[in-house]
Amino acid sequence: MHNFQNERLVLAAAAVGEARAAIDLTLDYTKSRRAFGGPLFDKQVIRHRLAMLDARTQAARQLVYHAAWLIEQSEDPIKLVSMAKAVAGELVNEVMYACQQFFGGSGYLRESGIERMVRDARVHSIGGGTTEIMLNEIAKRM
Secondary structure, three states: OOHHHHHHHHHHHHHHHHHHHHHHHHHHHHHEEOOEEEEEHHHHHHHHHHHHHHHHHHHHHHHHHHHHHHHOOOOOOOOHHHHHHHHHHHHHHHHHHHHHHHHHHHHHOOHHHHHHHHHHHHHHHHHOOHHHHHHHHHHOOO
């Protein structure tokens, strides 16, 4: 069970990193892609959506850090690791979906970086225990 916690925490950290990378890629794209008379990033709805995804990704990162700290302190980390994995595993998929949407049709092409990131992110809500398993672990400790 101890090894499971490490695996789950690593998966949560990877999910946060992938979400951050997708946001960075999308920021670059929306700042350079011109449509409707200017860069996509000039559209308030796009800026706000990316800002919220960025804030939620940072919150997930802090949850991962706290779970890692609990492991370092030799405290029972199962509830927090499960929370970190559930939150990060779902968030990375939400981030990928939103970011791919901002790329429009080009985000669906096999040659685009975001398309590959979307496919790769799916494993985070499955591997090391599904989100539903993580929620059961959390609920048992409430």
